[in-house]
Amino acid sequence: MNPSPNSPISAATSPLAGPAPTVSSVSPSSGSTAGGTGVTITGTGFTGATAVRFGATAASGCTVNSDTRITAVAPAGTGAVQVTVTTPGGTSAQFVVYGYATVPAPTLTSVSPTSGPVAGGNTVTLTGSGLTNATAVRFGGTAATSFTVVSDIHITAVAPAGTGTVQITVATRGGAGDGISYAYAALPVASGVSPDQGPTSGGNTVALTGTGFTGATAVLFGATAALSFTVVSATQITAVAPPGSAGPASVNVTAPAGISAAGPSYFYVNAPVLSGVSPSSGPLAGGNTATLTGSHLIEATAVRFGATSAASFTAVSDTRLTAQAPPGSAGSTRITVTTAGGTSNPIPYGYLVAPTLSAVSPTQGSLAGGDSATLTGTNLTQTTAVLFGAVRAAFTVVSDTHIVATAPSGTAGPVGVSVVTPGGTSPAVAYARVAPPTI
Template sequence: MPPTISTINPSQGPTTGGTTVTLTGTGMTGATAVRFGSTDATSFTVNSATQITAVSPPRAAGAAAVTVLHPTGNSNSVTFTYVVAQVPVVTVVAPSSGPASGGTSVTLTGTGFTGATAVTFAGIPAMSFTVNSASQITAVTPAGNAGAAVVTVTTPGGVSAPDAFFFYAAPPVLNTAVPAQGPSAGGLVVTLTGINLLNAGAVRFGATDAASFAVVSTTQITATSPPGTGSSPITVITPGGTSNPVAFSYVATPTLTALVPSSGPTSAGTVVTLTGTNLASALAVAFGGTAVSFTVASGTQITATAPAGPAGPVTVTITTAGGVSPGLTYNRVVEPGI
């Protein structure tokens, strides 16, 4: 009994031939040839009694009747349409940049992608690619050198012009974060220095995105810290990848619980012991807004020298990386005359 063909897939290909088609049907065991019109397939394989794969031969544009030849007779025919192969054109590469290590999934948009046999980035084959349609391909970038890489698509119609580019970005590197401590409430502007910082898409304090950031140059970013606690290393994310972390830690707001002594003369020189919490990162001690010299004895104690001033109360505060403490009152009194 002659074989029958129920489907052919794909049902069209270029006039240059070379399209692998799958014929499904019945009675295909023992087939002696597959013909496209009057021309034998370049090659064919009988996979089973219900399936043959065949490679289309070159042929003029138009419809060709595909048949299977068999000792019991020829099959019915199905139509395969030859089309003039179109030179592919790549118009958009998205995203247009990624790390030099490769592995970025990009979508190529253009025309003439049917039957694509290769996608290259600066001459290096894509790690993988899928032809989604005649106008779209998804490809995974190979590793490459930092800079612009020409993207090309090869089809039976030829190779696309070198007009589309993918930009390999060098990985970002961070050197410093200044200051490296800030209040747990956030809001501190931190200056980050390093290299390859252009086109940063995110700055993170630990796992939390910065409240805001600005790329100043390829070597500098300013970022505003979000609220947080404890150690929160900072990283920068660019098309080139994620940077190394640099240290940043959150400091709790300082408190003041006692001043000893809590009063003194209007003249300068009284050494006052300030007791409280979270004092280790003290940056300033002020009596009534006047900064004074001080020594950090521990996280709970500071000694400071009271400045001269008029008689009466003044507010004493401590400023640390965690902010400004609530104030305590220090009283200046007039010394009795003789």
């Protein structure tokens, strides 16, 4: 039975021999004296071919692709030899020459990157010499998915899947040179980030934990690269967070083996904003409760009156926070709130000296009340109450040193008059209620 196109050559012959084959070309027309070069032979009458010879030596790996094309692997040899094809019709007679030459084997000096994922698919660049006529690139025993000869000293190749450390080799007509090491590595894994939140402005430093960080080339917060990063070890990286939009962002690490997947979430937090405080002042001794209003207050980590932390604070909601004022010095200070998103704008708060009373005039009034009394003292401007004993009186602040109050009714006898301001309560001065004379 005659071999059909696209089948290996066999020694079978046909009783119906046709005309002898002709050979018109061989490509490439030369190769290494060591043999092993793949060649394509073109001509006519190749169907049923039983042998391909380079001089007197049979080629190996011969395949009849069609009646006009055969592929074969050149055997070892020297000098210039005639390439012939034999079929049942005879042996070709055309003088088609194939030249043997001493072609140096290719050399490889470097590969970049030096490692990649076990799944392959990444592109590596090989550097060396004698690479122009490369016919194959292999990672260990596995052919590259594809390769491109860039120049005589550079080849780019797409790595196949693999494991462990393998030798990359390049085959040319001069043979396959010494290999260069390439490591298959597992993808990096980012498992933790601390702290796990920060300001939308970025700039804070976080610590990433995981595996496979050696040789990391990037740290990504979402799609944005970290401002900078340092590989501390194969399991830890420190990175400076870039700016981002409020909300979660997945943190991932890119290494020679590839990029980690499903990294830990890092939350971008808006900076807090303060719009008001009530009351806006308090005593030097502190201890009073101030209610702060604004936005993004729910995750407050600190409240400060100037440089002093509040005695305590409670985030009631994202827009409301209560804080116990610490002791302070007379005058104005500024309140700020800090969260993971940063520190708020400052708002003013006043520390007030407690009021004093030195006199009340007149010093007595009727049991029925309604008498006008002038109070003299200091720090009276922000008076919020005038007390005759425990009873509140109507009053008018005349100046920081004078108040006019209307005495309330009461029982006969002395009563202490005091003034209340955000700075505290004054010591009391005596005022007497006197019953009217009887007739």
